[in-house]
Amino acid sequence: MSEHPDTRTQPEEEDPYESLMARRGAPKLRFPAREADPRLAYALVHDELLLDGVARMNLATFCTTWAEPEVLALLAESFDKNIVDKDEYPQTAELETRCVRMLADLWHSPHPHTTLGTSTTGSSEAAMLAGLAAKFRWRERRAGEGKPAERPNFVCGPVQVCWEKFARYFDVEIRQVPMDPGRYLMEPEQCLERCDENTIMVVATLGQTFTGLFEDVVAIAAALDDFERQRGIDIPMHVDGASGAMLAPFTAPDLEWDFRVERVKSINASGHKTGLAPLGCGWAVWREQHDMPQRMIFNVNYLGGEMPTFNLNFSRPGGQVVTQYYDFIRLGREGYARVHRATYETCAHLAHQIAKLGPFEIVHAGDPQKGIAAVSWTLADGANPGYNLFDLADRLRAHGWLVPAYTLPPHLDNLAIQRILVRHGFSRDMADLLLADLERSLKTLAEHPPSKSLSEREVGSFNHDAKAAVS
Numbered sequence: 001m002s003e004h005p006d007t008r009t010q011p012e013e014e015d016p017y018e019s020l021m022a023r024r025g026a027p028k029l030r031f032p033a034r035e036a037d038p039r040l041a042y043a044l045v046h047d048e049l050l051l052d053g054v055a056r057m058n059l060a061t062f063c064t065t066w067a068e069p070e071v072l073a074l075l076a077e078s079f080d081k082n083i084v085d086k087d088e089y090p091q092t093a094e095l096e097t098r099c100v101r102m103l104a105d106l107w108h109s110p111h112p113h114t115t116l117g118t119s120t121t122g123s124s125e126a127a128m129l130a131g132l133a134a135k136f137r138w139r140e141r142r143a144g145e146g147k148p149a150e151r152p153n154f155v156c157g158p159v160q161v162c163w164e165k166f167a168r169y170f171d172v173e174i175r176q177v178p179m180d181p182g183r184y185l186m187e188p189e190q191c192l193e194r195c196d197e198n199t200i201m202v203v204a205t206l207g208q209t210f211t212g213l214f215e216d217v218v219a220i221a222a223a224l225d226d227f228e229r230q231r232g233i234d235i236p237m238h239v240d241g242a243s244g245a246m247l248a249p250f251t252a253p254d255l256e257w258d259f260r261v262e263r264v265k266s267i268n269a270s271g272h273k274t275g276l277a278p279l280g281c282g283w284a285v286w287r288e289q290h291d292m293p294q295r296m297i298f299n300v301n302y303l304g305g306e307m308p309t310f311n312l313n314f315s316r317p318g319g320q321v322v323t324q325y326y327d328f329i330r331l332g333r334e335g336y337a338r339v340h341r342a343t344y345e346t347c348a349h350l351a352h353q354i355a356k357l358g359p360f361e362i363v364h365a366g367d368p369q370k371g372i373a374a375v376s377w378t379l380a381d382g383a384n385p386g387y388n389l390f391d392l393a394d395r396l397r398a399h400g401w402l403v404p405a406y407t408l409p410p411h412l413d414n415l416a417i418q419r420i421l422v423r424h425g426f427s428r429d430m431a432d433l434l435l436a437d438l439e440r441s442l443k444t445l446a447e448h449p450p451s452k453s454l455s456e457r458e459v460g461s462f463n464h465d466a467k468a469a470v471s
Protein backbone atom coordinates (compact mmCIF):
# COMPACT_ATOMS: atom_id res chain seq x y z
CA MET A 1 0.00 0.00 0.00
CA SER A 2 1.38 3.38 -0.95
CA GLU A 3 1.75 6.07 1.66
CA HIS A 4 -0.86 8.83 1.75
CA PRO A 5 0.86 12.15 1.17
CA ASP A 6 0.02 14.53 3.95
CA THR A 7 -1.66 17.62 2.61
CA ARG A 8 -0.55 19.83 5.49
CA THR A 9 3.02 20.33 6.60
CA GLN A 10 4.00 18.86 9.95
CA PRO A 11 0.42 18.11 11.05
CA GLU A 12 1.70 16.39 14.17
CA GLU A 13 2.84 19.74 15.48
CA GLU A 14 -0.81 20.54 15.90
CA ASP A 15 -2.27 17.14 16.73
CA PRO A 16 -0.10 14.03 17.15
CA TYR A 17 -3.02 11.79 16.14
CA GLU A 18 -2.98 13.34 12.67
CA SER A 19 0.44 11.92 11.94
CA LEU A 20 1.07 8.97 9.71
CA MET A 21 2.53 6.97 12.59
CA ALA A 22 -0.58 7.47 14.69
CA ARG A 23 -2.85 6.57 11.78
CA ARG A 24 -0.89 3.47 10.75
CA GLY A 25 0.32 2.32 14.17
CA ALA A 26 3.69 2.51 15.90
CA PRO A 27 6.55 0.29 14.69
CA LYS A 28 6.34 -3.14 16.31
CA LEU A 29 8.41 -5.70 14.49
CA ARG A 30 11.36 -3.90 12.94
CA PHE A 31 13.71 -1.28 14.25
CA PRO A 32 12.23 1.97 12.90
CA ALA A 33 14.21 3.71 10.16
CA ARG A 34 13.01 7.21 10.87
CA GLU A 35 12.66 9.61 13.73
CA ALA A 36 9.35 10.62 15.25
CA ASP A 37 8.28 13.75 17.01
CA PRO A 38 8.72 13.35 20.81
CA ARG A 39 5.13 14.47 21.43
CA LEU A 40 3.85 11.80 19.10
CA ALA A 41 6.08 9.05 20.46
CA TYR A 42 5.04 9.99 23.98
CA ALA A 43 1.34 9.95 23.11
CA LEU A 44 1.58 6.49 21.52
CA VAL A 45 3.51 4.96 24.41
CA HIS A 46 1.36 6.70 27.01
CA ASP A 47 -1.87 5.53 25.41
CA GLU A 48 -0.72 1.95 25.06
CA LEU A 49 0.06 1.85 28.78
CA LEU A 50 -3.53 2.76 29.64
CA LEU A 51 -4.31 -0.90 29.10
CA ASP A 52 -1.96 -1.93 31.91
CA GLY A 53 -4.61 -1.17 34.47
CA VAL A 54 -4.26 0.80 37.68
CA ALA A 55 -1.29 -0.29 39.79
CA ARG A 56 -2.98 0.62 43.06
CA MET A 57 -5.87 -1.74 42.22
CA ASN A 58 -3.36 -4.55 41.72
CA LEU A 59 -3.74 -6.42 45.00
CA ALA A 60 -1.41 -9.17 43.80
CA THR A 61 1.74 -7.16 44.16
CA PHE A 62 3.76 -6.67 47.33
CA CYS A 63 5.49 -3.68 45.81
CA THR A 64 5.15 0.05 46.41
CA THR A 65 2.34 1.66 44.42
CA TRP A 66 2.02 4.92 46.34
CA ALA A 67 4.65 7.38 47.48
CA GLU A 68 4.78 10.88 48.87
CA PRO A 69 5.48 13.71 46.38
CA GLU A 70 8.85 14.30 48.11
CA VAL A 71 9.88 10.78 47.09
CA LEU A 72 8.99 11.45 43.48
CA ALA A 73 10.94 14.72 43.61
CA LEU A 74 14.07 13.06 45.04
CA LEU A 75 13.75 10.26 42.51
CA ALA A 76 13.64 12.74 39.64
CA GLU A 77 16.55 14.75 41.12
CA SER A 78 18.76 11.67 41.29
CA PHE A 79 17.80 9.98 38.04
CA ASP A 80 21.32 10.59 36.65
CA LYS A 81 23.22 9.18 39.63
CA ASN A 82 24.82 5.78 39.35
CA ILE A 83 25.04 4.07 42.72
CA VAL A 84 28.17 2.16 41.77
CA ASP A 85 30.09 5.39 41.24
CA LYS A 86 30.91 5.99 44.86
CA ASP A 87 33.75 8.36 44.10
CA GLU A 88 31.66 10.71 41.97
CA TYR A 89 28.59 10.55 44.20
CA PRO A 90 30.02 10.12 47.69
CA GLN A 91 26.87 11.32 49.42
CA THR A 92 24.67 8.78 47.66
CA ALA A 93 27.19 6.15 48.77
CA GLU A 94 27.07 7.58 52.29
CA LEU A 95 23.26 7.31 52.35
CA GLU A 96 23.53 3.66 51.34
CA THR A 97 26.00 3.01 54.17
CA ARG A 98 23.67 4.72 56.64
CA CYS A 99 20.71 2.62 55.45
CA VAL A 100 22.75 -0.58 55.91
CA ARG A 101 23.69 0.49 59.47
CA MET A 102 20.10 1.40 60.29
CA LEU A 103 18.82 -1.94 59.01
CA ALA A 104 21.56 -3.83 60.89
CA ASP A 105 20.45 -1.95 64.01
CA LEU A 106 16.75 -2.60 63.32
CA TRP A 107 17.53 -6.32 62.90
CA HIS A 108 19.69 -6.48 66.04
CA SER A 109 23.09 -7.18 64.53
CA PRO A 110 25.63 -7.44 67.37
CA HIS A 111 27.85 -4.97 65.44
CA PRO A 112 25.54 -2.76 63.39
CA HIS A 113 28.24 -0.15 62.68
CA THR A 114 30.83 -2.47 61.22
CA THR A 115 28.87 -5.30 59.67
CA LEU A 116 28.46 -5.53 55.90
CA GLY A 117 25.42 -5.08 53.73
CA THR A 118 24.41 -3.63 50.40
CA SER A 119 21.52 -2.26 48.47
CA THR A 120 20.37 -4.39 45.54
CA THR A 121 17.74 -4.19 42.82
CA GLY A 122 15.39 -6.23 45.00
CA SER A 123 15.19 -9.26 47.21
CA SER A 124 16.07 -11.59 44.36
CA GLU A 125 19.55 -10.11 43.90
CA ALA A 126 19.93 -9.96 47.69
CA ALA A 127 18.99 -13.65 47.90
CA MET A 128 21.59 -14.56 45.26
CA LEU A 129 24.28 -12.68 47.21
CA ALA A 130 23.31 -14.23 50.56
CA GLY A 131 23.15 -17.68 48.99
CA LEU A 132 26.55 -17.21 47.36
CA ALA A 133 28.04 -15.99 50.65
CA ALA A 134 26.73 -19.14 52.37
CA LYS A 135 28.19 -21.28 49.58
CA PHE A 136 31.59 -19.55 49.86
CA ARG A 137 31.64 -19.91 53.67
CA TRP A 138 30.72 -23.59 53.43
CA ARG A 139 33.41 -24.25 50.78
CA GLU A 140 36.08 -22.51 52.87
CA ARG A 141 35.11 -24.53 55.92
CA ARG A 142 35.11 -27.81 54.00
CA ALA A 143 38.50 -26.98 52.51
CA GLY A 144 39.83 -26.26 56.02
CA GLU A 145 38.58 -29.68 57.12
CA GLY A 146 40.10 -31.33 54.06
CA LYS A 147 36.68 -32.53 52.94
CA PRO A 148 35.13 -32.42 49.46
CA ALA A 149 32.90 -29.43 48.64
CA GLU A 150 31.31 -30.46 45.38
CA ARG A 151 27.65 -31.02 46.09
CA PRO A 152 26.19 -28.15 48.11
CA ASN A 153 22.50 -28.07 49.00
CA PHE A 154 20.16 -25.79 50.90
CA VAL A 155 16.93 -26.52 52.72
CA CYS A 156 13.81 -24.36 52.64
CA GLY A 157 10.03 -24.44 52.79
CA PRO A 158 7.74 -23.39 49.93
CA VAL A 159 9.75 -20.41 48.67
CA GLN A 160 9.52 -17.56 46.21
CA VAL A 161 10.90 -18.38 42.76
CA CYS A 162 14.15 -16.44 43.44
CA TRP A 163 15.42 -19.39 45.52
CA GLU A 164 14.71 -21.83 42.71
CA LYS A 165 16.64 -19.46 40.47
CA PHE A 166 19.52 -19.33 42.95
CA ALA A 167 19.62 -23.14 42.96
CA ARG A 168 19.65 -23.45 39.19
CA TYR A 169 21.83 -20.47 38.29
CA PHE A 170 24.49 -21.23 40.89
CA ASP A 171 24.31 -25.00 40.87
CA VAL A 172 23.18 -25.63 44.43
CA GLU A 173 20.67 -28.40 45.10
CA ILE A 174 17.38 -27.11 46.54
CA ARG A 175 15.75 -29.36 49.13
CA GLN A 176 12.30 -27.95 49.50
CA VAL A 177 9.86 -29.05 52.17
CA PRO A 178 6.50 -29.51 50.43
CA MET A 179 3.16 -28.37 51.86
CA ASP A 180 0.74 -30.88 53.37
CA PRO A 181 -2.97 -30.66 54.11
CA GLY A 182 -3.26 -28.17 56.98
CA ARG A 183 0.49 -27.31 56.90
CA TYR A 184 1.64 -24.47 54.68
CA LEU A 185 5.08 -23.82 56.18
CA MET A 186 8.40 -25.60 56.77
CA GLU A 187 8.47 -26.97 60.31
CA PRO A 188 11.62 -28.04 62.18
CA GLU A 189 11.07 -31.77 61.72
CA GLN A 190 10.84 -31.72 57.90
CA CYS A 191 13.72 -29.28 57.80
CA LEU A 192 16.10 -31.53 59.75
CA GLU A 193 15.19 -34.57 57.64
CA ARG A 194 16.80 -32.81 54.68
CA CYS A 195 19.97 -31.46 56.36
CA ASP A 196 23.42 -32.99 56.08
CA GLU A 197 27.10 -31.98 55.96
CA ASN A 198 26.62 -30.46 52.50
CA THR A 199 23.85 -28.10 53.60
CA ILE A 200 25.16 -24.57 53.13
CA MET A 201 22.16 -22.91 54.81
CA VAL A 202 18.52 -23.21 55.79
CA VAL A 203 16.33 -20.48 54.33
CA ALA A 204 13.31 -19.46 56.43
CA THR A 205 10.74 -17.11 54.94
CA LEU A 206 9.24 -14.24 56.88
CA GLY A 207 6.11 -13.64 54.88
CA GLN A 208 5.66 -16.58 52.60
CA THR A 209 4.63 -15.79 49.03
CA PHE A 210 1.67 -18.16 48.82
CA THR A 211 -0.12 -17.45 52.09
CA GLY A 212 1.63 -14.45 53.67
CA LEU A 213 2.50 -16.51 56.79
CA PHE A 214 5.75 -16.28 58.79
CA GLU A 215 7.91 -19.37 59.26
CA ASP A 216 9.00 -20.00 62.84
CA VAL A 217 12.65 -18.94 62.76
CA VAL A 218 13.23 -19.57 66.49
CA ALA A 219 11.85 -23.13 66.34
CA ILE A 220 13.87 -23.99 63.23
CA ALA A 221 17.05 -22.51 64.78
CA ALA A 222 16.48 -24.52 67.97
CA ALA A 223 16.14 -27.70 65.91
CA LEU A 224 19.40 -26.86 64.11
CA ASP A 225 21.06 -26.36 67.53
CA ASP A 226 19.99 -29.91 68.46
CA PHE A 227 21.24 -31.15 65.11
CA GLU A 228 24.64 -29.57 65.77
CA ARG A 229 24.84 -31.14 69.23
CA GLN A 230 23.97 -34.58 67.89
CA ARG A 231 25.74 -34.62 64.53
CA GLY A 232 28.43 -31.94 64.96
CA ILE A 233 27.21 -30.09 61.87
CA ASP A 234 26.71 -26.34 62.20
CA ILE A 235 24.21 -25.06 59.61
CA PRO A 236 23.66 -21.30 59.32
CA MET A 237 20.28 -19.75 58.57
CA HIS A 238 19.27 -17.06 56.14
CA VAL A 239 15.96 -15.24 56.56
CA ASP A 240 14.11 -14.21 53.42
CA GLY A 241 12.35 -11.21 54.88
CA ALA A 242 11.39 -9.74 51.50
CA SER A 243 8.21 -8.34 52.96
CA GLY A 244 8.41 -9.32 56.64
CA ALA A 245 11.77 -7.82 57.58
CA MET A 246 10.63 -4.21 57.19
CA LEU A 247 7.26 -4.92 58.78
CA ALA A 248 7.71 -7.15 61.84
CA PRO A 249 10.21 -4.82 63.61
CA PHE A 250 7.45 -2.20 63.78
CA THR A 251 4.28 -4.21 64.22
CA ALA A 252 5.54 -7.32 66.05
CA PRO A 253 8.72 -6.05 67.76
CA ASP A 254 8.87 -8.92 70.26
CA LEU A 255 8.76 -11.58 67.57
CA GLU A 256 12.28 -13.02 67.26
CA TRP A 257 13.31 -13.91 63.76
CA ASP A 258 16.34 -11.66 63.11
CA PHE A 259 19.96 -11.49 64.34
CA ARG A 260 18.68 -11.97 67.90
CA VAL A 261 18.64 -15.59 66.75
CA GLU A 262 22.35 -16.34 66.68
CA ARG A 263 22.11 -18.86 63.87
CA VAL A 264 20.76 -16.22 61.48
CA LYS A 265 23.77 -15.00 59.47
CA SER A 266 22.07 -12.97 56.76
CA ILE A 267 18.75 -11.30 55.98
CA ASN A 268 17.28 -9.97 52.76
CA ALA A 269 14.46 -7.47 52.39
CA SER A 270 12.75 -5.70 49.53
CA GLY A 271 13.00 -1.97 50.19
CA HIS A 272 10.36 -1.62 47.49
CA LYS A 273 7.84 -3.71 49.42
CA THR A 274 7.18 -2.91 53.08
CA GLY A 275 10.28 -0.69 53.08
CA LEU A 276 8.04 1.72 51.11
CA ALA A 277 10.82 2.71 48.66
CA PRO A 278 10.09 2.94 44.92
CA LEU A 279 10.56 -0.15 42.74
CA GLY A 280 14.14 -1.31 42.32
CA CYS A 281 15.33 -1.29 45.94
CA GLY A 282 16.42 -4.33 47.97
CA TRP A 283 18.79 -5.03 50.85
CA ALA A 284 21.11 -7.79 51.99
CA VAL A 285 22.69 -7.49 55.42
CA TRP A 286 25.05 -9.92 57.17
CA ARG A 287 25.13 -10.53 60.91
CA GLU A 288 28.81 -9.63 61.29
CA GLN A 289 31.54 -8.56 58.95
CA HIS A 290 33.13 -12.02 58.70
CA ASP A 291 29.81 -13.59 57.59
CA MET A 292 30.35 -11.90 54.22
CA PRO A 293 33.36 -13.68 52.63
CA GLN A 294 36.19 -11.37 51.53
CA ARG A 295 36.49 -13.31 48.31
CA MET A 296 33.14 -11.98 47.13
CA ILE A 297 34.30 -8.37 47.32
CA PHE A 298 35.90 -6.78 44.28
CA ASN A 299 37.85 -3.54 44.49
CA VAL A 300 37.72 -1.52 41.28
CA ASN A 301 39.62 1.65 40.55
CA TYR A 302 38.36 2.68 37.13
CA LEU A 303 35.78 5.20 38.28
CA GLY A 304 38.38 7.08 40.32
CA GLY A 305 39.16 6.05 43.86
CA GLU A 306 39.15 2.51 45.19
CA MET A 307 35.66 1.02 45.43
CA PRO A 308 34.53 -2.22 46.95
CA THR A 309 31.63 -3.84 45.10
CA PHE A 310 29.83 -7.11 45.68
CA ASN A 311 26.66 -6.70 43.65
CA LEU A 312 25.60 -8.80 40.69
CA ASN A 313 25.00 -5.68 38.65
CA PHE A 314 27.50 -2.87 38.26
CA SER A 315 25.52 0.27 37.32
CA ARG A 316 22.24 0.83 39.13
CA PRO A 317 20.08 3.88 39.78
CA GLY A 318 20.95 5.86 42.92
CA GLY A 319 17.47 7.27 43.49
CA GLN A 320 16.11 4.11 45.09
CA VAL A 321 18.65 4.31 47.92
CA VAL A 322 18.25 8.08 48.23
CA THR A 323 14.50 7.75 48.68
CA GLN A 324 14.86 4.78 51.02
CA TYR A 325 16.97 6.97 53.27
CA TYR A 326 14.31 9.68 52.98
CA ASP A 327 11.69 7.14 54.15
CA PHE A 328 13.85 6.12 57.12
CA ILE A 329 14.39 9.65 58.44
CA ARG A 330 10.92 10.83 57.48
CA LEU A 331 9.03 7.99 59.16
CA GLY A 332 11.28 6.55 61.82
CA ARG A 333 10.03 3.65 63.92
CA GLU A 334 6.94 5.65 64.81
CA GLY A 335 5.94 6.37 61.22
CA TYR A 336 6.59 2.85 59.93
CA ALA A 337 4.51 1.49 62.83
CA ARG A 338 1.67 3.87 61.97
CA VAL A 339 1.71 3.04 58.26
CA HIS A 340 1.94 -0.71 58.75
CA ARG A 341 -0.60 -0.87 61.58
CA ALA A 342 -3.12 0.78 59.27
CA THR A 343 -2.56 -1.93 56.64
CA TYR A 344 -3.11 -4.67 59.25
CA GLU A 345 -6.34 -2.96 60.37
CA THR A 346 -7.57 -3.01 56.78
CA CYS A 347 -6.63 -6.71 56.56
CA ALA A 348 -8.66 -7.55 59.66
CA HIS A 349 -11.66 -5.75 58.18
CA LEU A 350 -11.28 -7.50 54.82
CA ALA A 351 -10.79 -10.95 56.36
CA HIS A 352 -13.85 -10.54 58.57
CA GLN A 353 -16.05 -9.49 55.65
CA ILE A 354 -14.70 -11.99 53.12
CA ALA A 355 -15.36 -14.88 55.50
CA LYS A 356 -19.01 -13.76 55.62
CA LEU A 357 -19.42 -13.23 51.87
CA GLY A 358 -18.79 -16.72 50.53
CA PRO A 359 -17.95 -20.35 51.27
CA PHE A 360 -14.37 -19.45 52.14
CA GLU A 361 -11.84 -20.64 54.64
CA ILE A 362 -9.43 -17.90 55.68
CA VAL A 363 -5.82 -19.13 55.68
CA HIS A 364 -4.23 -15.88 56.87
CA ALA A 365 -6.36 -13.06 58.28
CA GLY A 366 -3.49 -10.59 58.56
CA ASP A 367 -2.52 -11.22 62.19
CA PRO A 368 0.72 -9.21 62.65
CA GLN A 369 2.22 -11.95 64.85
CA LYS A 370 1.61 -14.62 62.21
CA GLY A 371 2.28 -13.03 58.87
CA ILE A 372 2.42 -9.99 56.62
CA ALA A 373 -0.42 -7.56 55.93
CA ALA A 374 -2.25 -9.90 53.58
CA VAL A 375 -5.43 -11.94 53.53
CA SER A 376 -5.52 -15.34 51.89
CA TRP A 377 -8.31 -17.86 51.59
CA THR A 378 -9.35 -21.10 49.94
CA LEU A 379 -12.77 -22.52 49.13
CA ALA A 380 -13.98 -24.23 52.31
CA ASP A 381 -13.47 -27.97 52.40
CA GLY A 382 -16.40 -29.69 50.66
CA ALA A 383 -17.87 -26.43 49.34
CA ASN A 384 -19.20 -26.73 45.82
CA PRO A 385 -20.61 -23.34 44.88
CA GLY A 386 -20.50 -23.94 41.10
CA TYR A 387 -17.52 -21.63 40.57
CA ASN A 388 -13.92 -21.64 41.68
CA LEU A 389 -11.50 -18.96 42.83
CA PHE A 390 -10.17 -18.47 39.29
CA ASP A 391 -13.70 -17.57 38.16
CA LEU A 392 -13.90 -15.12 41.04
CA ALA A 393 -10.54 -13.58 40.11
CA ASP A 394 -11.85 -13.16 36.53
CA ARG A 395 -15.00 -11.40 37.71
CA LEU A 396 -13.03 -9.04 39.93
CA ARG A 397 -10.73 -8.29 37.02
CA ALA A 398 -13.76 -7.05 35.12
CA HIS A 399 -14.20 -4.47 37.90
CA GLY A 400 -10.53 -3.43 37.56
CA TRP A 401 -9.21 -5.35 40.62
CA LEU A 402 -6.36 -7.80 40.40
CA VAL A 403 -6.91 -10.38 43.13
CA PRO A 404 -5.06 -13.43 41.89
CA ALA A 405 -6.02 -17.05 42.47
CA TYR A 406 -3.29 -19.66 42.09
CA THR A 407 -2.67 -23.27 42.99
CA LEU A 408 -0.34 -24.05 45.88
CA PRO A 409 3.01 -25.83 45.47
CA PRO A 410 3.39 -29.61 45.92
CA HIS A 411 1.74 -31.50 47.68
CA LEU A 412 -1.19 -29.10 47.72
CA ASP A 413 -1.08 -28.33 44.01
CA ASN A 414 -4.72 -29.41 43.63
CA LEU A 415 -5.77 -26.65 46.01
CA ALA A 416 -6.38 -23.07 44.83
CA ILE A 417 -5.85 -20.08 47.06
CA GLN A 418 -6.64 -16.40 46.62
CA ARG A 419 -4.71 -13.55 48.15
CA ILE A 420 -4.92 -9.80 48.79
CA LEU A 421 -1.84 -7.77 49.69
CA VAL A 422 -2.74 -4.65 51.62
CA ARG A 423 -0.22 -1.87 51.04
CA HIS A 424 0.34 1.70 52.12
CA GLY A 425 -2.24 3.81 50.30
CA PHE A 426 -4.96 1.14 50.27
CA SER A 427 -7.51 2.94 52.42
CA ARG A 428 -10.56 1.66 54.25
CA ASP A 429 -12.71 3.23 51.55
CA MET A 430 -10.89 1.34 48.81
CA ALA A 431 -11.28 -1.86 50.82
CA ASP A 432 -15.03 -1.24 51.04
CA LEU A 433 -15.21 -0.60 47.29
CA LEU A 434 -13.41 -3.90 46.74
CA LEU A 435 -15.79 -5.72 49.11
CA ALA A 436 -18.80 -4.30 47.27
CA ASP A 437 -17.38 -5.56 43.96
CA LEU A 438 -16.59 -8.92 45.56
CA GLU A 439 -20.18 -9.23 46.71
CA ARG A 440 -21.45 -8.27 43.25
CA SER A 441 -19.10 -10.78 41.61
CA LEU A 442 -20.22 -13.61 43.89
CA LYS A 443 -23.85 -12.80 43.12
CA THR A 444 -23.18 -12.89 39.37
CA LEU A 445 -21.31 -16.18 39.68
CA ALA A 446 -24.12 -17.72 41.72
CA GLU A 447 -26.70 -16.61 39.16
CA HIS A 448 -24.60 -17.52 36.11
CA PRO A 449 -22.23 -20.31 37.10
CA PRO A 450 -19.41 -20.73 34.57
CA SER A 451 -19.35 -23.98 32.60
CA LYS A 452 -17.64 -26.68 34.62
CA SER A 453 -15.29 -27.92 31.94
CA LEU A 454 -13.78 -24.45 31.57
CA SER A 455 -13.17 -24.10 35.29
CA GLU A 456 -11.47 -27.46 35.46
CA ARG A 457 -9.26 -26.69 32.52
CA GLU A 458 -8.14 -23.44 34.09
CA VAL A 459 -7.05 -25.13 37.28
CA GLY A 460 -5.34 -27.94 35.42
CA SER A 461 -3.23 -25.76 33.18
CA PHE A 462 -2.09 -23.42 35.90
CA ASN A 463 1.61 -22.95 36.53
CA HIS A 464 2.31 -21.73 40.04
CA ASP A 465 5.89 -20.70 39.27
CA ALA A 466 4.69 -18.20 36.75
CA LYS A 467 2.12 -16.74 39.11
CA ALA A 468 4.47 -16.61 42.06
CA ALA A 469 6.90 -14.68 39.91
CA VAL A 470 4.23 -12.01 39.43
CA SER A 471 4.86 -10.66 42.93
Ligand SMILES: *Cc1c(COP(=O)(O)O)cnc(C)c1O
Residues within 6 Å of the ligand: 062, 121, 122, 123, 124, 125, 160, 162, 205, 206, 207, 208, 209, 240, 241, 242, 243, 270, 282, 471
Ligand atom coordinates in the same frame (compact mmCIF):
# COMPACT_ATOMS: atom_id res chain seq x y z
C1 LIG B 1 8.91 -10.64 46.60
C2 LIG B 1 9.66 -11.72 47.23
C3 LIG B 1 10.91 -12.11 46.73
C4 LIG B 1 11.50 -11.48 45.49
O1 LIG B 1 11.76 -10.14 45.76
P1 LIG B 1 12.00 -9.05 44.61
O2 LIG B 1 12.26 -7.83 45.41
O3 LIG B 1 10.73 -9.00 43.83
O4 LIG B 1 13.15 -9.50 43.79
C5 LIG B 1 11.59 -13.10 47.40
N1 LIG B 1 11.09 -13.69 48.48
C6 LIG B 1 9.88 -13.36 49.00
C7 LIG B 1 9.38 -14.04 50.22
C8 LIG B 1 9.12 -12.35 48.38
O5 LIG B 1 7.94 -12.00 48.89
